[in-house]
Amino acid sequence: MTAGFLKVTCNDCGSECTIFSRATTKISCLVCNSTLTSPSGGKANLVGCTVTETLA
Ligand SMILES: [Zn+2]
Numbered sequence: 001m002t003a004g005f006l007k008v009t010c011n012d013c014g015s016e017c018t019i020f021s022r023a024t025t026k027i028s029c030l031v032c033n034s035t036l037t038s039p040s041g042g043k044a045n046l047v048g049c050t051v052t053e054t055l056a
Helices: none
Strands: 005-010 016-020 035-040 043-046 049-055
Touching: 016 035, 016 049, 043 049
Parallel strands: none
Antiparallel strands: 005 016, 005 049, 035 043
């Protein structure tokens, strides 16, 4: 499986950001500080955002 980047939209404030698909740390929204992903077995688990685009 190729690790890539995901363009996601925050569910709370709707701002877009780009995250690493295998992020191993918790990522918070830069705008509203809500949790976007939590690490889950070497793969980012999207908890507070929606993927809008998969980047190569
Ligand atoms: Zn947000």
